[in-house]
Amino acid sequence: MRALSFPPLFFPPKNLNPFSLCNPKSMASFKSSIPLTSDSAASVPSPHTSGEVHVIMGPMFAGKTTALLRRIKSEGNNGRNVAMIKSSKDTRYAIDSVVTHDGAKFPCWALPDLLSFRQNFGGEAYEKLDVIGIDEAQFFEDLYDFCCMAADHDGKTIIVAGLDGDYLRRSFGSVLEIIPLADTVTKLTARCELCGKRAFFTLRKTEETRTELIAGADVYMPVCRQHYVNGQVLMKAARTVVESHKFKSDTFPEVAAVV
Numbered sequence: 001m002r003a004l005s006f007p008p009l010f011f012p013p014k015n016l017n018p019f020s021l022c023n024p025k026s027m028a029s030f031k032s033s034i035p036l037t038s039d040s041a042a043s044v045p046s047p048h049t050s051g052e053v054h055v056i057m058g059p060m061f062a063g064k065t066t067a068l069l070r071r072i073k074s075e076g077n078n079g080r081n082v083a084m085i086k087s088s089k090d091t092r093y094a095i096d097s098v099v100t101h102d103g104a105k106f107p108c109w110a111l112p113d114l115l116s117f118r119q120n121f122g123g124e125a126y127e128k129l130d131v132i133g134i135d136e137a138q139f140f141e142d143l144y145d146f147c148c149m150a151a152d153h154d155g156k157t158i159i160v161a162g163l164d165g166d167y168l169r170r171s172f173g174s175v176l177e178i179i180p181l182a183d184t185v186t187k188l189t190a191r192c193e194l195c196g197k198r199a200f201f202t203l204r205k206t207e208e209t210r211t212e213l214i215a216g217a218d219v220y221m222p223v224c225r226q227h228y229v230n231g232q233v234l235m236k237a238a239r240t241v242v243e244s245h246k247f248k249s250d251t252f253p254e255v256a257a258v259v
Contacts, residue, residue, distance in 0.1 A: 051151030057164040058188035059202040068161040080130035084108035087139035114146035137162030138173030167204035190222030
């Protein structure tokens with residue numbers, strides 16, 4: 001069988017010098033669209049190292065602040081620059097320190113909001129920070145914005161400790177809002193003050209109904225689900241009795257006046 005022949009697809013000119021394609025004079029006319037100078041490379045800002053967000057939450061007396069301080073001290077012992085922030089609303093144990101219920105202390109910045117921290121701390125000092133701890137985070141309305149800025153753009157590791165719910169078991173502040181931002185979430189439990197079982201909730205022992213009521217064991221106690229429900233029933237009954245007595249005390253003088 002005779003082999004088939006195909007016409008060549010490329011016909012080089014007879015006088016083509018293959019090395020002319022690499023001629024420096026020819027290459028001189030080529031201009032790259034990508035700047036290759038060291039000056040242009042130096043003008044591009046180097047990005048920060050990626051940051052992190054870690055959330056520690058739970059009821060009162062669950063050891064949230066203790067866990068936060070343990071983590072902050074560990075980071076400092078490993079050579080990282082750390083700083084602590086707490087809400088200026090919390091003046092229970094100290095003004096310029098984060099204090100646990102058992103008395104452990106750590107110096108801090110007490111601020112009304114988080115976004116002012118950089119200015120108060122100083123821009124240059126802030127740039128050198130590696131880790132920022134935030135205690136009683138439920139009191140900061142700008143918690144979400146600060147975590148986004150500090151972790152996503154500034155490369156900081158943020159460790160947040162706060163209540164996940166109020167005494168009515170409803171979301172408290174912005175702590176739950178930063179869960180989607182978090183690398184890790186730790187839910188701590190306390191010990192029920194009435195039966196010793198694991199306590200997930202905080203029971204308020206007074207008749208005060210405002211959400212923000214900063215206090216300690218004189219007003220709050222950790223309880224399990226059963227004793228939370230029972231406690232709410234008892235508190236509701238107590239409020240009914242108190243309101244009934246108040247109604248009678250307000251009514252009797254009018255009756256006496258009529259008689």
